[in-house]
Amino acid sequence: MADTRSAPSRGHYHHGDLRNALVGAALKLVAERGAEGFSLREAARELGVSPAAAYRHFADKAALLGAVAIDGMGRLAAEMEKDLSRVPGPAGSAAHAAASLAAVGGAYVEFALRHPAHFRVMFGPWCEHPAMDRLPPEVLRGGRDPYQILVDVLDALVASGAVRAQARQGAEIAAWSMVHGLASLLVDGALELGARERVQAMVLLGRTLLLGLGCRPSIAGPVADPVDGDSRHPSRKRRC
């Protein structure tokens, strides 16, 4: 996954693996100063390399950011798979399927909050990169696409009997929209939630989606525990 360090073969006129090194440097700089403030020249400087060298590996700055975005998709998929593998309970059960849905959603939002700049590059207007359609295997590393993971989890919900097949129609859109919307609002600062409120929001979203898909309330989870004495509007709209 885009290792920054890679042995300069010798008197380092030729870098050896400049392409991946550039992606790594871009990753670091974007995380530090945001995607807006990122500059190709600085990435080159970081690697002790001429600015023009980057153009041997990327058509332009957007292409480099596209590579960063693809890398991010791979990382997101890995996080989702990891959280998914930790879901307890007998696979195939309705409870396990519901918990899996919560797991992938949680991984998605968690990823966005931990790597906000990376997240914005992944979904921003930077990359018109064609490889975003079908992620290359060296990024996916044998795993599934993030979207495919979601599809599979929803299929499992139907297979387990938690959701009727009829309600399955378009469930990807509903699920992805909810989770992507919350992540975007939090990352962009339009919605400001504390840590406790965030997990409440995630629980709420999961329950709302499951109920919306016609799932039995017993599986969808407990009704919202009333916010501990707080205001009627625990959410805080902020800006932008």
Add this chain to the structure above:
Amino acid sequence: MADTRSAPSRGHYHHGDLRNALVGAALKLVAERGAEGFSLREAARELGVSPAAAYRHFADKAALLGAVAIDGMGRLAAEMEKDLSRVPGPAGSAAHAAASLAAVGGAYVEFALRHPAHFRVMFGPWCEHPAMDRLPPEVLRGGRDPYQILVDVLDALVASGAVRAQARQGAEIAAWSMVHGLASLLVDGALELGARERVQAMVLLGRTLLLGLGCRPSIAGPVADPVDGDSRHPSRKRRC
């Protein structure tokens, strides 16, 4: 709302209303070339004005884009109010409240798709503008905040008996997340939907949310009409 034209008072050394003119020019340029490609200098050029003049009215480029974002919030609010005013049926009824929810959601997504660049500026990382918190009255023009409109619609759902008060908790977050997520995915091209699929997705989202809030299915709307002979996955993941 940021009129581009304004009479140069005379030998036009002083422009007369450069601030609003700049916002208008920025609005146009952002719509044409996107927020990334927007340049302060070009906006000044457009108005036949020195680049430095802009700094008499805005601290920096971000502040100008912040003004554009605020303007956009006003327009969004206006669109929502307009669509809301067209909702038929007896005000106060459960059906009217449910239709109102669909109306504001539709206006939100519609706005994003009609002004994608503007939408991205509004929610992007450009504006740290403090006035985004509470929109100035000259932008709101006596109307309500977009967020306040949503809150009021959700309150109406409870008042009409369509949704139990207990389920009201956090409904803003769920509703806003769904609608903002769909809008973002469409605007950024991560999800590609045709016109017919878009309205299906909106209907689906509305029904899912209402069911998720514990609304009676009869009010939440009809079950999804099976996509006309199309694939099992009408949604198309695309890129980014």
Add this chain to the structure above:
DNA sequence: CCCTGATGTGATCGGCGTACACATTGCCAA
């Protein structure tokens, strides 16, 4: 009537993305 504050100008600085000719290197074929 002139002075003061607001507003626009011009020149300038450093940084950026990108293009191009040239230098250096690894490697394969003869």
Add this chain to the structure above:
DNA sequence: TTGGCAATGTGTACGCCGATCACATCAGGG
């Protein structure tokens, strides 16, 4: 072994950008 070619990195240059500063111009109130 050697020669040459494709790949890869360098140096230089161009034009645009955001931002700053001293200065010019105007409007309106004492």
